[in-house]
Amino acid sequence: MFELKEECGVFGLYSQRAADLARLAYYGLFALQHRGQESCGISVNDHGVFTTHTGNGLVNDVFTADILESLGKGNISVGHVRYGTRGTIGLVNAQPVVVNHIKGRMAVAYNGRIVNACELREKFELAGSIFHSSGDAEAIAHVVTSARIRTSSIESAVGEAMDELKGAYSMILMSPAKLVACRDPYGIRPLCIGKTAEGIWVVSSESCGIDAVGGTFVRDVEPGEIVVFDSDGMRSIRTHCGSTKSALCVFEYIYFARPDSVIDGCAVQAARIKAGELLAETYPVEADVVVGVPDSGLDAAVGYSRKSGIAYGVGFIKNKYIGRTFIAPEQATREGKVRIKLNPVSVTVSGKRVVLIDDSIVRGTTSARIVRLLREAGAKEVHMRVTAPPFINACYYGTDISETDALIARDHKLEDIAGIIGADSLGYLKRNQVGIIAEGCKLKGFCTACFDGYYPTEKPERIFVNKYDKKINEGRS
Ligand code: SF4
Incomplete structure (x- = not known):
């Protein structure tokens, strides 16, 4: 069936103390399963040591009790559910994408689509970079890690990356010491923050993910906002906020999101x-x-x-x-x-x-x-x-x-x-x-491009297709 499908859901956790975050991430992803059933993954950070597991299929099938146990305890975690709309069906495009770079390790999970991904990928490939996957998450990782060479912190690198990334992205990144969440300046895809009674910060594509771990909704990440969670608590960087009119995808309300979620106040x-x-x-x-x-x-x-x-x-x-x-x-x-x-x-x-x-x-x-x-x-x-x-x-x-x-x-x-x-x-x-x-939505503008053709960003000049990939709709009806 040719149906309207969402691409992904993201989930992140930050705790001041080591905790069983793999299990919490599992519950959060379980609640976000409707946003993607192709593959899923969880990465847990124990003082800079990342343990990651990804798999094809539903959260419940991929994460057995043994696998959750093997992820161990940690104080930061990133999770992802994926419905692949670009690139291949398969494990190679599962997220979080974990990379080693000159200043450490980083895990990235994102929801949306980068409209200039093709150009960014080409730029890095021409400079000698090698890509393992055909998804946008790896291109995002390259943009952030190359900015990280020039910047003093992961959040500054994310800020620089936001100047280069065009399109829709609600993403969560994990460095050895920090969890960073950001939303594109249009706020096309949702992202919100919660907190558990134990003081664990939660970032989720939808508020139903926060509910699933017994957390309390704190607020939405604003369009263009970068939110950092570290040993000093939570802080916000708003240099990209208000740079443009918001354009939340109206289909989040009509179809994609779970009915028990609250997005941007509605x-x-x-x-x-x-x-x-x-x-x-x-x-x-x-x-x-x-x-x-x-x-x-x-x-x-x-x-x-x-x-x-x-x-x-x-x-x-x-x-x-x-x-x-x-x-x-x-x-x-x-x-x-x-x-x-x-x-x-x-x-x-x-x-x-x-x-x-x-x-x-x-x-x-x-x-x-x-x-x-x-x-x-x-x-x-x-x-x-x-x-x-x-x-x-x-x-x-x-x-x-x-x-x-x-x-x-x-x-x-x-x-x-x-x-x-x-x-x-x-x-x-x-x-x-x-x-x-x-009614009550705090954002003033919506993306309605699929109905009226008014795209909030530039349209992609090219769509990246790896000719050696199995095509995305092969095997689907
Ligand atoms: S409203 Fe915009 S983001 Fe949402 S489905 Fe339509 S074109 Fe895509």
């Missing part, structure tokens, strides 16, 4: 409910039941139901146990895969006029299958409502929508799309409604 669940309410106001319809496509459509369906007065129903059961090791059916039996992953609840929809809420329509094939499932389960009418505007442009900031020719809304009118997916009516969130779904 609860994800509240944003989804609001989107559903707006759809009910904008596209009212006579119907008997509102159902959402799990997971992100569920809260929006609640919003649509509340605003319209139409009953809410559980229209689908999603099989939660399909992991990356699931053996996808051959082309001829792809229909079966949808049924295994998602099954309609006929008692909810049979003989009814159904409002169906989903977060996006990308290529249209998935939506068509879902509408067909409802009809096969006895739905009399299916009125589809989408909590995002039509997707018409590529995303260069860490999702796997990089080819515009696959986007159904680029070449088809709304009425045509309704016909193609088999819906009786179709309504997308309007572009001018996107900015109002995240």
Whole structure:
């Protein structure tokens, strides 16, 4: 299936005393699993000695009790979950990336995408550097470590690196003595700080990661901010803050983030409910039941139901146990895969006029299958409502929508799309409604480039593709 997918989640810990940080990082990554299921990794720092384990697959599969034990105790840790959108599927691109450099060791984990990664990589390769992977994290490591030669601290090197890195990045770095977190000046990907009752600092892509380790949310990392954790506590470097208008990815609220997370002051669940309410106001319809496509459509369906007065129903059961090791059916039996992953609840929809809420329509094939499932389960009418505007442009900031020719809304009118997916009516969130779904969000601007083409950064001139790599979508359906 061609779906909208997030690239990564990052998690970091700093403790004044040695503690079982591997286990805490495991819990944090477990909570961030929705942001990436391809590979994961944890690096633990015990007074400058880094012990790292990475593996392909889910956090629960990669980190057995023995492996967590082998990572030992430490006072700093960095973790990562990855959904590879660039480079290969495979261990070579797993993070954290750990490097040795002239002033010590460093581990890097990041979420986002560097739009000038190709140029940076070429610059280093022409100077004789060797790359082991095809991901951006290694390019970031080169930029930071080369800046580290000139600077007196890791945080100064990160500041210099931020001048060179263009694009979306929420990253966590670990030096022998410090944990450093930073967010690109647009704040495209989220990043927040928490603290446990034992005084351990936590940095996480989403607040659900802080909750998972029993921590208390402290605040979000601001766009452009560098936050340093060391023996003196936490301090902030704000030289890159306010240099540009913020551009948080609005899809974090619509689809990527977990509904129990709060991003930049707005609860994800509240944003989804609001989107559903707006759809009910904008596209009212006579119907008997509102159902959402799990997971992100569920809260929006609640919003649509509340605003319209139409009953809410559980229209689908999603099989939660399909992991990356699931053996996808051959082309001829792809229909079966949808049924295994998602099954309609006929008692909810049979003989009814159904409002169906989903977060996006990308290529249209998935939506068509879902509408067909409802009809096969006895739905009399299916009125589809989408909590995002039509997707018409590529995303260069860490999702796997990089080819515009696959986007159904680029070449088809709304009425045509309704016909193609088999819906009786179709309504997308309007572009001018996107900015109002995240009530209470402290950031003033959102990235909406995939809907309107206004990219907050320059677009990449080239996308790095290693011709010897196995292509990212090989083996995916
Ligand atoms: S282009 Fe779309 S998916 Fe990509 S960062 Fe911007 S809003 Fe998010």
